[in-house]
Amino acid sequence: MSIDRLDGRIILLLAREPRIGVLEMSRRLGVARGTVQARLDRLQSNGVIRGFGPEVDPAALGYPVTAFATLQIRQGQGADVRAHLASVPEVLELHTTTGSGDMLCRLVARSNADLQRVIDRVVGFDGIVRASTAIVMENPVPPRIIPLVEQAAEET
Amino acid sequence: MSIDRLDGRIILLLAREPRIGVLEMSRRLGVARGTVQARLDRLQSNGVIRGFGPEVDPAALGYPVTAFATLQIRQGQGADVRAHLASVPEVLELHTTTGSGDMLCRLVARSNADLQRVIDRVVGFDGIVRASTAIVMENPVPPRIIPLVEQAAEET
DNA sequence: TTTCCGCTGGGCAATCTGTTCAGCAAGATG
DNA sequence: CATCTTGCTGAACAGATTGCCCAGCGGAAA
Numbered sequence: 001m002s003i004d005r006l007d008g009r010i011i012l013l014l015a016r017e018p019r020i021g022v023l024e025m026s027r028r029l030g031v032a033r034g035t036v037q038a039r040l041d042r043l044q045s046n047g048v049i050r051g052f053g054p055e056v057d058p059a060a061l062g063y064p065v066t067a068f069a070t071l072q073i074r075q076g077q078g079a080d081v082r083a084h085l086a087s088v089p090e091v092l093e094l095h096t097t098t099g100s101g102d103m104l105c106r107l108v109a110r111s112n113a114d115l116q117r118v119i120d121r122v123v124g125f126d127g128i129v130r131a132s133t134a135i136v137m138e139n140p141v142p143p144r145i146i147p148l149v150e151q152a153a154e155e156t
Numbered sequence: 157m158s159i160d161r162l163d164g165r166i167i168l169l170l171a172r173e174p175r176i177g178v179l180e181m182s183r184r185l186g187v188a189r190g191t192v193q194a195r196l197d198r199l200q201s202n203g204v205i206r207g208f209g210p211e212v213d214p215a216a217l218g219y220p221v222t223a224f225a226t227l228q229i230r231q232g233q234g235a236d237v238r239a240h241l242a243s244v245p246e247v248l249e250l251h252t253t254t255g256s257g258d259m260l261c262r263l264v265a266r267s268n269a270d271l272q273r274v275i276d277r278v279v280g281f282d283g284i285v286r287a288s289t290a291i292v293m294e295n296p297v298p299p300r301i302i303p304l305v306e307q308a309a310e311e312t
Numbered sequence: 313t314t315t316c317c318g319c320t321g322g323g324c325a326a327t328c329t330g331t332t333c334a335g336c337a338a339g340a341t342g
Numbered sequence: 343c344a345t346c347t348t349g350c351t352g353a354a355c356a357g358a359t360t361g362c363c364c365a366g367c368g369g370a371a372a
Contacts (some may be wrong), residue, residue: 002218011210018208023359032320037361050211052174054167056301060204061308062158068253068260082296089307094297097224099290104224105297108304134255140238141250141261145212148264151245152217177328188351193330315372320365327360333353341346 003048006031008153010039011049015146018052058092063108065115066136069122070101077127078102084125090118101132159204162187164309166195167205171302174208214248219264221271222292225278226257233283234258240281246274257288 003011006029013025022040026033043049058066073081078096085091085105093106107122109115115135123131159167162185169181178196182189199205214222229237234252241247241261249262263278265271271291279287 001216011212014210018210021359033360034321035319038318046216047213048216050213052208052210054170054174054208055206056167056305057203057206058301058304060157060202061304063304063308066251068251086297089303091297092301092304093299094295095222095224095292096294096296097290097292099288101290104290104292106299132255134253134257134260136251136253136260138252139250140252141242141247143249143262145214145248147245148214148217148219148248149212152219179328189329190331190352191350194349313372315370317370318368320367322364324363325361327358329356329358331355334351336351337349339346339348342344 001046002156003043003149003153004156005153006035007039007043007048008149010036010043011149012146014049014052058108062110063090065109065112066139067107067109067115067119067133068136069105069107069119069131069133071103071105071123071128072130073102074127074129081125081127084127085122088118088121091122107133157202158312159199159305159309160312161309162191163195163199163204164305166192166199167305168302170205170208214264219246219266221265221268222295223263223265223271223275223289224292225261225263225275225287225289227259227261227279227284228286229258230283230285237281237283240283241278244274244277247278263289 009029010025013020013028020028022036023033026036029036040049044051058064071081081103082094082096085094085103090108091105092108095104096102097104105122107115107118109118112135115133119131119133122128165185166181169176169184176184178192179189182192185192196205200207214220227237237259238250241250241259246264247261248264251260252258253260261278263271263274265274268291271289275287275289278284
């Protein structure tokens, strides 16, 4: 559940050089290979490290436009809306939230014009009452986790 | 810039079994090892595959609460606010957007009570006029990219 | 004191990687 | 039509890494 400094350094190393091997890590960290291996196993079975899936850049795939849509759902239609949104490839992420909207989703599109098509497809479903969209211009802090890992490692 | 079916299958395999090697991939895909290697190199230098960083689960680290905050910024304070937010470990992501808000950020916290502390720290900065927060309850579609990859691979 | 647990340092066979090579087919170019 | 370029194949090689095992050691808990 909680991680120590060594765990933190392992994650840090992996984040910086994902292709690094266990042996090389043990050299850099100054510990035995078995230790690194055991820590990694533990981190993975703990669920702290979910996996090492490839990070694919939607922009490089031809989807340079990102947007966030806040959706208002008709009462009782939640399950259907979820299924509908899950079937749209351009919906990269979906959350149900408290607050003024009911759901928040991340969308990508090939262009601003194409975003219209995506939104039409997203909201072209009966259970969705209203959608308000915010187009992403800049991304000053791309998805990150390292600072949090470092903080968690310090607090041991 | 664009990917074909083989590229798609490579990414798919990597997503499903991240620890798979180039040799095993070539066997599964029925192509030569050199081909897979060349494709992978190309995908990475293209930027389609950004990397293979470890996916760390904030919940397993002790931060089970996720929220999205929409921020309104005082004109001309954008740069300062960006720097301020980047210094908060619990800010996992930050975007500047069009629409009613000026920025949208993803936050995590140790609990709902702790979220108050995080928000106080986030908005306790001069350039931020207003913040409205939505707490995430469910996550019906966790961050995903595979459907988009498959679509991009088909369209070749 | 005794037990448990994690780390160390070592060794082993099996496997994979990085790299290079020549051959071949298809498509583009002149 | 001849030539070139590009991408894929199948193979080879040395070097490195992995998965797995073991015994010993020290600190912390019972």
